Amino acid sequence: MGYEFDEDTAVLAAGEGRFEGVVTDRWNIGDRPNGGYLMALGLRALGAVLPHPDLLTVTAHFLRPPRPGPAEVHVEHVRSGRTLSTGEARLCSGQREFLRMVAASTDFDSAEEAAAGLATPPPDLPPPEACERIGGEDSPLTLGVTIAQRLEVRYPPDELGWTRGEPSAEARVRGWIRFADGRPVDPLGLIQFLDGVPPALFAVGMLDPLPTIELTAHVRARPAPGWLAFDVRDTDLVHGYVEETAMLWDSEGRAVATSRQIAKLIGWS
Amino acid sequence: MGYEFDEDTAVLAAGEGRFEGVVTDRWNIGDRPNGGYLMALGLRALGAVLPHPDLLTVTAHFLRPPRPGPAEVHVEHVRSGRTLSTGEARLCSGQREFLRMVAASTDFDSAEEAAAGLATPPPDLPPPEACERIGGEDSPLTLGVTIAQRLEVRYPPDELGWTRGEPSAEARVRGWIRFADGRPVDPLGLIQFLDGVPPALFAVGMLDPLPTIELTAHVRARPAPGWLAFDVRDTDLVHGYVEETAMLWDSEGRAVATSRQIAKLIGWS
Numbered sequence: 001m002g003y004e005f006d007e008d009t010a011v012l013a014a015g016e017g018r019f020e021g022v023v024t025d026r027w028n029i030g031d032r033p034n035g036g037y038l039m040a041l042g043l044r045a046l047g048a049v050l051p052h053p054d055l056l057t058v059t060a061h062f063l064r065p066p067r068p069g070p071a072e073v074h075v076e077h078v079r080s081g082r083t084l085s086t087g088e089a090r091l092c093s094g095q096r097e098f099l100r101m102v103a104a105s106t107d108f109d110s111a112e113e114a115a116a117g118l119a120t121p122p123p124d125l126p127p128p129e130a131c132e133r134i135g136g137e138d139s140p141l142t143l144g145v146t147i148a149q150r151l152e153v154r155y156p157p158d159e160l161g162w163t164r165g166e167p168s169a170e171a172r173v174r175g176w177i178r179f180a181d182g183r184p185v186d187p188l189g190l191i192q193f194l195d196g197v198p199p200a201l202f203a204v205g206m207l208d209p210l211p212t213i214e215l216t217a218h219v220r221a222r223p224a225p226g227w228l229a230f231d232v233r234d235t236d237l238v239h240g241y242v243e244e245t246a247m248l249w250d251s252e253g254r255a256v257a258t259s260r261q262i263a264k265l266i267g268w269s
Numbered sequence: 270m271g272y273e274f275d276e277d278t279a280v281l282a283a284g285e286g287r288f289e290g291v292v293t294d295r296w297n298i299g300d301r302p303n304g305g306y307l308m309a310l311g312l313r314a315l316g317a318v319l320p321h322p323d324l325l326t327v328t329a330h331f332l333r334p335p336r337p338g339p340a341e342v343h344v345e346h347v348r349s350g351r352t353l354s355t356g357e358a359r360l361c362s363g364q365r366e367f368l369r370m371v372a373a374s375t376d377f378d379s380a381e382e383a384a385a386g387l388a389t390p391p392p393d394l395p396p397p398e399a400c401e402r403i404g405g406e407d408s409p410l411t412l413g414v415t416i417a418q419r420l421e422v423r424y425p426p427d428e429l430g431w432t433r434g435e436p437s438a439e440a441r442v443r444g445w446i447r448f449a450d451g452r453p454v455d456p457l458g459l460i461q462f463l464d465g466v467p468p469a470l471f472a473v474g475m476l477d478p479l480p481t482i483e484l485t486a487h488v489r490a491r492p493a494p495g496w497l498a499f500d501v502r503d504t505d506l507v508h509g510y511v512e513e514t515a516m517l518w519d520s521e522g523r524a525v526a527t528s529r530q531i532a533k534l535i536g537w538s
Contacts, residue, residue: 056510057483057531059328061355061371063348078369079332083533084482086330086369100347100355102330102371104482111509118440118506171387213353213373214326216485218531220507236524237387238489240380241325243527255505258512260529262326262487264352 003183004150005192009040011048011073019045019073023066023093028146032065035212036195037147040188042089042101045073047188050085050105055187058103059216066093078102083110108222122249123231126156128176134163151196152180159203167205171234173198176227177248185228185250187219190257193228194246199263200234201242208266210242215261226251240265272452273419274461278309280317280342288314288342292335292362297415301334304481305464306416309457311358311370314342316457319354319374324456327372328485335362347371352379377491391518392500395425397445403432420465421449428472436474440503442467445496446517454497454519456488459526462497463515468532469503470511477535479511484530495520509534 008026011019021044027037039060047055071093078086084106091099125131131154135142141163142148155175161168177193178185185193194217199210229249236243241262248257277295280288290313296306308329316324340362347355353375360368394400400423404411410432411417424444430437446462447454454462463486468479498518505512510531517526 057330059371059483059485061326061347061373063355064350078330078366081333086332088369097347100357100371102328102369104330106508106510108508118504118511120504214328214485216328216483216529218512218529220505220510220512235387235389236489236527238524239375239377241375241489242387243487243489255507258505260485260487 003179004181005040005179005183005189008037009044009188011041011044013048017049017075019048019075021071021073023068023071025068026146027150028144030144030209032211033068034147034196035060035062035215036192038066038091038099039101039191039195041071042073042091042099043103043188043191045075046087046089046103049075049077050087051080052085052105052107054106054108054222055219056104056106057216057218058101058191059214061100061214062212063100064096064098066091066098069093120247120255122229122253123174125174125176125229128154128227131155131176132157132160134160147196150180151177151193153177153197162203162205168203171200171204172232173200173203174231177230178227184225185223187222190219190223190248191217193230193248194257194259197230197232197246200232200244210263210265213241213262213264215259217257217259219257221254221256223250223256224252237265272448273450274309274448274452274458277306278313278457280310280313282317286318286344288317288344290340290342292337292340294337295415296419297413299413299478301480302337303416303465304329304331304484305461307335307360307368308370308460308464310340311342311360311368312372312457312460314344315356315358315372318344318346319356320349321354321374321376323375323377323491324488325373325375326485326487327370327460328483330369330483331481332369333365333367335360335367338362389516389524391498391522392443394443394445394498397423397496400424400445401426401429403429416465419449420446420462422446422466431472431474437472440469440473441501442469442472443500446499447496453494454492456491459488459492459517460486462499462517463526463528466499466501466515469501469513479532479534482510482531482533484528486526486528488526490523490525492519492525493521506534
């Protein structure tokens, strides 16, 4: 322990399929806790119940924003077979469910490594030391965004026009991400990072809030230590909903996690 | 009624949150019912319970193949807010759950039409009449694939090398799809089509079975009548699992549905 992410996602067993944790306000965007953080809290409880060690796929439906404070996680072990385990988690705050998740885990050691030729290559980025953080204590970009103190995100300097009122033509943000306090990345960290990067609509100058309705993430390999490269794209803004696809590569250049979410653009109609 | 898809996905209310249906063998790939067909069966029951009319997002975890025959669908109405309803369905055959789904619906009429500039354009395909069906009664490509009689799928002639033992370099299949018996497409049909097209690994000559572990689909608009264009890609074959992304466009060229699934390559290790 000792790392913020582990402290803030810790759960305690409190009876058959029941766990207790605390939703902190250290991973907020405005007054809402970040979705990746809440998923990690639920995945801690699922990980304690599912026998296979490696998270493969998780879907989260965000039902309402939770209040900071005590939370309960109710876990159901749905099924285990030889290569897969499936479970469900319901996260509640003050008796009200705020997050429903279904996840499956496997054992990556029981299969061989990647086949050649079907691996998505990492984006072509300047190295992290040549990239820039945004915001800071006095910046409106990170005002009230407590998660910005927990995650260190760096962007290629020539892709930061949107922070200066010069939007790009493409709804895409790319860069590097890691925990600010030096916590090593692991599969739960991947889930946090997938939803911890900014919405790609920011790049085209659409800075409205974009709450996630549903997010599905796939973890494809255990990540190597170091920076993660990310690439996020938004497509198909229709009926006020937008599709967002994110991908992460580890320091060895392997695609280690991907996600797709449907989010609702607030203020758009 | 009268159309095969409606007959085979019909459910009858049988008590509080409980529905009865029948899994037929008319949508099989080998001895396994197709996942999109099973999802449509569950979505019929969910649609009878959720007050918002338009399916927006659905995730399915395939726990085991069901036996053909009677099935029960247990539906939970998780939450309804102003713009969204969320529900869960558990599909059981002989007391054993074979499919767990979580879905959310909305009302597309309550939002305006698509914003310009963020719509994925359809693939550049020859028209359906210049495209070809594959298989047929005597072909090994469709032997035991009863779903091939239910769905009419046509491919650009110059992208069919894989059916003649001349695989492509790219794991991608594209073409046109519709119900063979003339049933008009609707959101449930979109879900069927997203999982009714062939795996894109076929194009690179990998013809092994590829059962779906988890599939998430997003419906983005009510489809116009007529053929649907599809584009399916497989990426990141790692640890025996592959990522598959599919997209559908209606006859007016609008992106109406998309899906991403994680599937397990049987016979690969």
